[in-house]
Amino acid sequence: MLTYERYLALYARFAGEAGAGQPVEVTLDQLAEALFCSPRNVKLILRKLIDEGFVDWQAGRGRGNRSQLTFLHGYEAKLLEAARQLAATGEYKQAFELLGEHGGGTGARETFVAWLNGQFGYRKVRFGEDEGADMLSLPVYKPIVTLDPRNLYYAISAHMVKQIFDTLLLYDRETDKFTPSLAHAWSHDESGTEWTFHLRKGVQFHHGRELSAADVVYSLERLRGDYASGWFVRSVDSVEAVGQRTVRIALAKPNWLFPRFLCSPAMSIVPHDLAERDDEFWNRPVGTGPFRFEAWTADRFELRANPGYFKGRAHLDGVAIVTMPADTIAYSKSWEQLLMKDEAAVARPESDWEVMESVCNGCSMLTWNMRKEGPQRSAAFRQAAHLLVDRARLIRELGEDRLYPAAGFHPEERLALGPIRFDPDRAAGLLRESGYDGRPIVIGTYGLHEPDARWLQRELGSAGIAVEVRTGDHESVRERGMLGAVDALLYCVVFDEDDVSLIELYAQHGNFMREHLDGELLAWTEERIDAALGRRRPEDRARGLAEIERRLREEAHVLFLTHKKQNTFYNPHIKGVGLNSLGWIEFKDVWLDEDEPLAGSAG
Structure with a gap:
């Protein structure tokens, strides 16, 4: 890859308007200066560039005759070739860094992402020794x-843990039963307060030992302490x-939701x-899960x-998750569009494709820091800030996946709670x-939520509330x-298991909601949680x-x-596509109907 970078550096410095295919006059000293090396080393670099077909070199002969360097390939074409080679070996981060360093003023980044989009989805690939693995x-x-x-x-980490x-x-949301x-x-x-569990025989960890x-x-004892998942075992005595x-588990207080706790990815069983x-x-x-860990880079x-999975082998042979730079989302596929036939049809799926639309079980929101x-x-x-937010207009203006105004955590609550009030006049009186003396308030956010924060900054600012936006990752x-x-x-x-995820907002150390509640409200909340867990009937707990x-x-x-909302477009010949409570597809269940395979599935 160093050869590519040297070629690009020299091209940017010397090719000028002549471009590829036209000789330019240059000295060895100038080349050495451009590459930050000695004249002796530049001769070695030049020889490598010539041998690999990057450049042609005609040495100047005689006093006053300068040498001529010819770049044999276009700048953008060679840059894209280098980025694709990095991507082919899984070095996506390096590919984007290369494009960031050398791609200014070109369309190379967008072209690379369009190419990369075509590598995603369900494909037949070489995976280890398997020449036709379903990936x-x-x-x-x-x-x-x-x-x-x-x-x-975060949901993405929880899904990979699963x-x-x-x-x-396991909890079956459809039947509201444990399995x-x-x-x-x-x-x-x-x-x-006492729960006893009997383990299956013959369940193997991936390294071959029986559970x-x-x-x-x-696995349960290691959760104790101020960890993200420590709240699950807060009432566990032994x-x-x-x-x-x-296994016998004794609780300090009654918890009729305890089986639901045990379904959470946080309560996964690990080999001691x-x-x-x-x-x-x-x-x-x-x-012990359906997939074995293979590799993890930045x-x-x-x-x-996992071929020996106790619930049956996955239909897929492997899964690869590629982390794309956040600023490519405007012209990249999302994973929800993972099963398109070709990258040109992202916005307009073909008529025979199926669409799975769902409303995310959760909401976007802003928590006030009461500490x-x-x-x-x-x-x-x-209250004034609440009345100044016209959520319907926010949805119209920002669009994309924003679907309904939220009055509570869950989408179904919006009908029971009625229209959300928007009242600037009442808000002015409350201010x-x-x-309020005009002091700016600081709203923090990260990632894809920044547009909403900027929208609030503008809307609240027009009503007299100064807002600064601070972004992070x-x-x-x-x-x-x-x-x-x-x-x-x-x-x-986004809520996985409804009641458990709701409790997690208030009980999990490090959770944004908990960290912003004041001491009095937090203590009251914990009392309400303990009281709810002690109620045997689900409707009493919910109340x-x-x-x-x-x-x-x-x-x-x-x-x-x-x-x-979340839309997933997929080819109907790909089966088993369904969204779980984390908003992800269950990898284990996805398979291809090979009677009519995907176009371009070989790769």
């Missing part, structure tokens, strides 16, 4: 931050192995023998099917009541210098949890914005 390659714009169940915050690991139980997974049977006492009760004990395949002795385990994790994550001094500490100020936004320093944070929540959301809404601790 699903998907682009994403949010990085996979961790594969450790103990530290899960591919590698399994949980004791066996690693545990084939379970029971509880009458108080809801045992000791793995369950270790976890005990009763024989090789039975590897995880407790190897600090590098989480960079190359081993589980820009590519690969999984390979920091500022105008947001005033309930009147927060005066709050004593998925990692920096959690740092105290960001999360604790802003007056409000704009982000999106208890609804009290928390109602108070947050009435006191305007949360400024709900929009509910979003």
Whole structure:
């Protein structure tokens, strides 16, 4: 790759208007200066460029005769060739860095992304020793931050954890029932404080050892502490192995939602023998799940099917997740368009393709930081901001995946809660009541949420509320210098298991919502959660949890914005495409009807 970069550097310096194919006069000293090397080294570099067919060189003969250098290839063509070679070896980050350094003033980046789009989707590829492996390659714009169940915050990381690991139980949203997974049977006492689980025989971790009760004990015990997933075991008194395949869990308080806790990716079961002795385990994790870990770099994550999976082998042979630069999303495919026949049809799928449209179970919203001094500490100020946001207009003006105005966390609540009030006149009165003095408020956000923050900046600013927007990324936004320093944070929540994910907002250490609640409200919230968990009937639990959301809404601790939609276009010959509660397709179930394969599927 260094040869390409040297060629591009020389071309940019000397080709000028002549371009490729036309000789230009140049000296060895000038070449050495351009490449930051000695005249002796530049001769070696020049020889390599000649041997590999990049340039032609005619040495000047005689006094006063200068040498002539001919660039044999166009600048943009060679730049794209270099980027594609990097992509072919999985070095996507380097490819985009190369394009960023050398592609200024050209359309190379857009052309490269268009080419890259054609590499995504369901394809037949060489995967290891398999010449015709079924591979699903998907682009994403949010990085996979961790594969450790103990530290899960984001849906993309949680989904990848689900591919590698399994949980004791599974929750079926359609039937509202629990189904066996690693545990084939379970029971509880009458108080809801003691739960016993019986493990399947013969379940193998990817490294070949059989699952045992000791793995369950270790996996739950390691969650204790101020970790993202520590709240799941807050009320666990003890976890005990009763024989090789039975586990008994004792709780300090009744928790009738405990089986649902055990379905969360955060409660995945890991092999104690590897995880407790190897600090590098989480960079190359081993589980019992439908896919085995294959590779993980800054820009590519690969999984390979687990042939001995106890619930049946995946139809796919492998999955590759490619992290694309966020600023390419305007002209890239999203992974939801993963199964298009060709990249030219992204915006207009063919009539025989199917579309899966769903409303994301969650919302975009803004939480006010009640642990920091500022105008947001005033309930009147927060109510004024709520009344100044015309959510219907926000949706019309920003469009894209924004679907409905949000009055609460869940899309179905919008009908029960009625129209969302937009009242600038009442807001003006509340601002005066709050004593707002014009001090700017700082709204923090990250990634794809920045347009919404800029929209709020403009709208609130026109009503007299000065707004500064501070942006970060998925990692920096959690740092105290960001999360604790802003007056409000704009982000999106997506719920996996409804009640569990709702509790997670308030109970998870590091969760944006929890970190912005003041001490009194947080203590009250935890009391409400414990009371709800002690109620056996689901409708009673739901009412208890609804009290928390109602108070947050009435006191305007949360400024709900929009509910979003998700469209997935796919070729009907690709089967098993369905979205799970995390908004992702279940990789294990995807397969190709080979009676009529995808056009261009060989690659």
